[in-house]
Amino acid sequence: MSEYFEVRWHGRGGQGTVTGAKSLAEAVQGTGKYVSAFPDYGPERRGAPVRAFDRFADKRIRIHIPVLEPDVVMIVDPTLIGSKSLVEGIGENTVFVVNTEKDAAETKRALGLTGQTLYTVPANNISYRLFKREIPNSAMMGAFARACPQIISIEALIKEAEHAFAALLAKDLVAKNLDAIRCGYDEVRNA
Amino acid sequence: MAEAMRQINPDVVAAFPITPSTQVIEDFATFVADGKVKTELITVESEHSAMSACIGASAAGGRVMTATSANGLALMWEMLYIAASMRQPILMTVVNRALSAPINIHCDHGDSMGARDAGWIQIYAENNQEAYDNMVMAPVIAEHRDVRLPVMVCLDGFIISHSIETMELEEDQAVRDFIGPYRGLHSLLDTDRPVTWGALDLHDYYIEHKRGQQAAIESAKSVIESVSDRFYRTFGRKYELFESYRIEDAERVMVAINSVAGEIKEVVDALRDAGEKVGLLKIRLFRPFPYAQIAAALRGAKVVTVLDRSTSMGAYGPLFGEIRTALYDAEPRPLVYNRTFGLGGRELFPDDIQELFAESRRYLQNGKVEKIFDFLNVRGD
Structure with missing residues (x-):
């Protein structure tokens, strides 16, 4: 379904993976695209692997199935690396965004990637710095804007995320999450 | 669906939470707490009680709504038939989910399909836009003088209910103008004109009442066509049967x-x-x-x-x-x-x-x- 731009998030319950996917969709919608975002619901347990999906398009999105051939894979939890589900359905042009402090080349090897582009971002580090705990999703959104400026620019992401967060969070947390987005964008490293 | 409920601003909502319809009532409860609606929200101890409270409130003349899924709908069973047979125009969101056993929270249509003979109008939706639009049309259909029957607006659990999709919401006032105010017929609370609801009805009249009910639900087809046509002229989205x-x-x-x-x-x-x-x-x-x-x-x-x-x-x-x-x-x-x-x-x-x-x-x-x-x-x- 090539007219859709498809993103697949991999995280663990409690890291805000689903919220990350949904907030990103709301932000991209603000730029005038059609969007959909939804999780892969299983039993809801903190720490269990979780997947969430985004679709972006210039026309109404009619399909609801999980993303099978992602344009972007967002790895929110690096301890998932090694699981086959992370690389399922990927192509040569699939872009990876990984929350890790490890070197990008090493991360690519660990994932078994060949020619694909991979960006790393120390999202946990950013999250501890700002929130004193592990909620890496906002930093991951910032890294997405760095990896996919054709979908959303960092300026548009900050502007639109402010609306999306304002509906969910108290004022000081909105500001901190916008900071996390900016740090995520700034601290991306590319292999 | 909670947005549609907020815009409809019903007199009474009685509900009991069940996945995946919980969020509808959770969001609506926030609207009640924030004073965005004037609704009396009745939190009950089961879905059977939820539907019972809806029937009572509807017979009293109120515009009444609820939401449920799967086993919750199954627990309403007895009261579903009573709501329809007493011709109460209750509006219910059914977020479709598989029935137990084995226990499963995901989508299929076993819940609402099992209720197909209960006498409710059933309208189905492909996506969130259609679910919202159907709910905006539902009170006009349910409360029409030729129909006066409860309506289920059904949508797929998780696949639709837990997804974010680009959609168009209409202005509150435009929705309220489209729906209009509701005045229940033969209110239980009208002490000047006292009525009995749900009286005993044996072989002398039961079948006549059932034939009347059949005629009412049959007439819903043309009512739905005309309401959908007015919706199209008002909001620009076209729906047929x-x-x-x-x-x-x-x-x-x-x-x-x-x-x-x-x-x-x-x-x-x-x-x-x-x-x-x-x-x-x-x-x-x-x-x-x-x-x-x-x-x-x-x-x-x-x-x-x-x-x-x-x-x-x-x-x-x-x-x-x-x-x-x-x-x-x-x-x-x-x-x-x-x-x-x-x-x-x-x-x-x-x-x-x-x-x-x-x-x-x-x-x-x-x-x-x-x-x-x-x-x-x-x-x-």
């Missing part, structure tokens, strides 16, 4: 309900590009069932594949039964067969739909159906 997607000259047509229609449309477009005459008929109104209109729309179809997302154990799927009945008098009569899919949330991918269309092409070429009934994407063959 069912959606005909590229079926005008189609030889092979798939018939389905709810979100899977989106995937089918993608496949229909791809096959049309390749020159195949295929189409989709998507059910919107399941009760009352528009037999004649569907038969007319399928005139010319040579093979009809009916997809059921529920089972009627020991029988064919409920949608199949209706479609085959609708087509019995068709001349020439098309080949019609039934496939069960998606129980408990099992996906049906575009590739699966391609295969189904390949099968229907074979049936068309051979002039006969090889297998009238089967499960799709299932282990154990």
Whole structure:
């Protein structure tokens, strides 16, 4: 379904993976695209692997199935690396965004990637710095804007995320999450 | 759905939470707490009580809403029939989910299909936009003097209920103008004109009342057509009793309900590009069932594949039964067969739909159906 731009998030319950996917969709919608975002619901347990999906398009999105051939894979939890589900359905042009402090080349090897582009971002580090705990999703959104400026620019992401967060969070947390987005964008490293 | 409920601003909501419909009432409870609606929210101890409270509030003359799923709907069973038979225009969101056992929180249509004989109008939706639009139309349909029946607005659990989608919401005032105020007939609270509701009715009159109920639900078809037409003129989105997607000259047509229609449309477009005459008929109104209109729309179809997302154990799927009945008098009569899919949330991918269309092409070429009934994407063959 090539007219859709498809993103697949991999995280663990409690890291805000689903919220990350949904907030990103709301932000991209603000730029005038059609969007959909939804999780892969299983039993809801903190720490269990979780997947969430985004679709972006210039026309109404009619399909609801999980993303099978992602344009972007967002790895929110690096301890998932090694699981086959992370690389399922990927192509040569699939872009990876990984929350890790490890070197990008090493991360690519660990994932078994060949020619694909991979960006790393120390999202946990950013999250501890700002929130004193592990909620890496906002930093991951910032890294997405760095990896996919054709979908959303960092300026548009900050502007639109402010609306999306304002509906969910108290004022000081909105500001901190916008900071996390900016740090995520700034601290991306590319292999 | 909670947004639609906020705009409708009902007098009473009585509900008990159950996945995946919980969020509807949770969001609505926030609207109540924030003073965005004037609704009396009754939190009850079970779905049976929820529907009982809805019936009482409706008989008192209020505009009344609730929401549920799966086992919650099943627990309402007794009261569903009473709501419809007492002609109470209650509005209910049904977020479709598989019934236990085994316990499963994901989508199929076993819950609302099981309630198809309860006397409620059932309207189905492919996506969040349609679910919202159907809910905005629901009070106008339910409260119409010729109808006065409860309405279920059904949508797929998780697939639709827990997804974010781009959609258009209308202005509060525009929705309220479209719906208008409600004045219940024969209110229990009108002490100047006291009435009895739900009285004893034996072999002297019961069957007459049932015939009256049948006439009321039958008349809902033309009411739904006119309300949908007014909705189109007001808000610009067109709805009919069912959606005909590229079926005008189609030889092979798939018939389905709810979100899977989106995937089918993608496949229909791809096959049309390749020159195949295929189409989709998507059910919107399941009760009352528009037999004649569907038969007319399928005139010319040579093979009809009916997809059921529920089972009627020991029988064919409920949608199949209706479609085959609708087509019995068709001349020439098309080949019609039934496939069960998606129980408990099992996906049906575009590739699966391609295969189904390949099968229907074979049936068309051979002039006969090889297998009238089967499960799709299932282990154990």
